[in-house]
Amino acid sequence: MSDGVQLAQEASSRDPAIGLRAVRALRELAERLEALQVGNARDQGWSWQEIAICLGVSRQAVHKKHGGSRRILGKER
Amino acid sequence: MFERFTNEARAAVVRAQEEARRLHHQVIGTEHLLLAILETGEGAGAQALRARGVDAADLRRRIVGIVDPPGDDLDSAALATLGIDLEEVRRVTEASFGPGALDARGRKPTRPGHIPFSKRAKKVLELSLREAVRLGHNHIGTGHVLLGLIREGEGLAPLVLTDAGVDLATLREDVTRLLSSEAA
Incomplete structure (x- = not known):
């Protein structure tokens, strides 16, 4: 068994302080990756609809979440 | 200073660095030495800790809870x-999207490669030599390093051990007994 797997089993055990913190860390990492990938998709000319389908969310949701920051960065009209 | 260290004790010192890296800590502290002793071989150190019910996973949780x-x-x-190895995630995203791709804001510099020992951890290694001399042993094993940890007394290692319900004086007696029977 790899160290990583072993650690995962250790940490997904019963201590809520550690387990919840791991969930939070995972969520933050996922958010960063999502922002990166959505930005890249828009830069490559993908529509909000296409991005939304890949992420499994509504077009409105993905636009609301990422459209604003891209406008601020001057990347969207 | 490692001339008199047994192979097992040397392996534990190497392992301590791996433990620090795995937890993404910037220095090797007494807590990483403790984990390494527990996880390396069947020396007096590991035996004494296991006999008192010390568990590596539990120690890691306690350490992360205090340090980070x-x-x-x-x-x-x-x-x-x-x-999940964050540095690896960083590496692959930066390979595609350039440096800092994963950063929201500023990023903490991480130390690749060599991780230095803390002052206290170095002190523990010195004390392990002194413990060996005191017991009349001409080698330093994981048991002596554990005695050094207990003797130093101030690092994170004794703290997490005590938190885990281990009585340090008793542990010290256990290790000394195991070392004496090893030497006999």
């Missing part, structure tokens, strides 16, 4: 407890 209060930035220690 969660912050706003990406929590590499918490991700490590899930088996």
